[in-house]
Amino acid sequence: MAEKDNNINAWKFATNAIHIGSEADKETGAVITPLHMSTTYWQEAPGKHKGFEYSRSGNPTRAALERNLAVLEHGRFGLAFASGLAAIDCVLRLLKPGDKVIASDDLYGGSRRIFTRAYERYGIKFVYVDATNIKNIEQELDENTKIIWLETPTNPLLRLTDLKAVAELEKIKELRERNNDKNNKTINYPLIVVDNTFMSPYFQKPLLLGADIVVHSTTKYINGHSDVVGGAIILNDETTYKELKFFQNAIGAVPSPFDCWLTLRGIKTLALRMEQHNKNAQKIAEYLANNKKLKTVNYPGLKTHPQHELAKRQMTGFGGMISIELDGSFEDAVKFATSLKLFALGESLGGVESLIGHPASMTHTSVPREHRLKIGLSDTLLRLSVGIEDADDLIRDIEQTLEKI
Ligand SMILES: Cc1ncc(COP(=O)(O)O)c(C=O)c1O
16 A cells, blocks of 8 residues: 555655655545555455555555655655554564564664563563674574564664665575575565654665664654654565564554544645754854853764764764764753753754753663663753754853853
C-alpha cells in the first residue's frame, strides 16, 4: 500500500514532501488528500472491495501518509502508528525470548523504558554500548543478536554513530549469512534499526547508509506543529514489512485519520522548517560556545563537536537540537529553564516553537542517576529544541536569562 512512487527518481525532497500521497482526488479533483473518517468500507461481496475493509487494518488517509513517509526516507514501505513508542513497540514484536538487542547507551529515556520495563520480562536481553565507537557494537555481536538499535544523533547528548561503518561490519554480514534461510524467505537478522527522529528524513536517510529499519516519532519534526502524537516505521525488506504490517493490525496502535491528515499537512513544509531550525540552531550554538557560564555546548554543527566530520559526511544538516551544561547546580539549571521567556519549558521537541527541557528531571527520570552521570547526562544538562522564530530574539532571551544565573 505504501509502495514507493516512481516519481521519487525524478523529484527532489521538497517536491516529494508536498506531492506524494497528495495526488488530486480522482472523484472530486480535490488537491488536498481527503480525510477519510470511515471505519468500515462497503464490500461488493465478502472480501471484494477497493483495498480497504476496516480502518485498523488500513485507511486511505493513513495509506497516503505511509506512502509519503516511505518515499521521503527512500524506503519501499511505510507504516504509521499512534505514537513513536507504538512504532518502536511494533519493531520489538519481532523478538522472541533469548534474543538480544544491542543499543546506544544514551537513548531517549522512553525507548530505554520500553526495553527494560516492558520487554526484558519476556527474556529479551538489552545490552547498552557507547555507539560512538563501533568496536563496542562489534564486540557484543553474537548469534542471539537480532537488533542493533541506534539513535544518531542521540537524545540529548547529540552523539553520533557511523551508520555506514556499522552496516559494513564483517561480523554482521557473517551472522546474516549464517541466519539466512535460502529456501524460506525469513527475516535476515541482525537488523540495524535507526531512530531518525532528531534529523528527520530531510537531513539524514539511514536506509541509504545501510540501515534496515527507520523509526520516527512523527510527533516531532515530521509533523512539526506540536499538535499530533504519532510514529512511523519505514523499511525496504518485504518479508519484514509483512510481519510488521501484521503486528500493526493485530495490536492496533494505529493513528486516527485526522492525525494522519494533519501530519501530511505538516510534512508539506518539512524542508523549509528543517532549513530554518538548522540555521537558528547553528547561530545559537555559536553564540553559546563562548559563554563562560556553560561547561559544554553539544551541537554537531560546531567544529568543536568531536564527531563534526562524521556529521558532515552522514547528514546534510545538523538539525535544531542543542544541549548545554550549565556551570552550576541542579537548582540553577531549573531556574534557567523556568526563567526563559520564549523557550517554553516542556517535554517534546521539533515543533516550530522553541522548547527547553531538563532531562534529569523530565525525559530521563526513568534512567537511574548513576547511569545518567556515567554517560555524561549531568544534573545541569539542558536540552534546547530550537524553533523557527527569529534567531536574534531567541539569543536575546538566552542572554538575558543567563545574566540572572
Ligand atoms: C528520539 C525519540 N524517539 C522516540 C520518541 C517517542 O515518541 P512518542 O513520544 O511520539 O511516542 C521520542 C519522544 O520524545 C524521541 O525523542
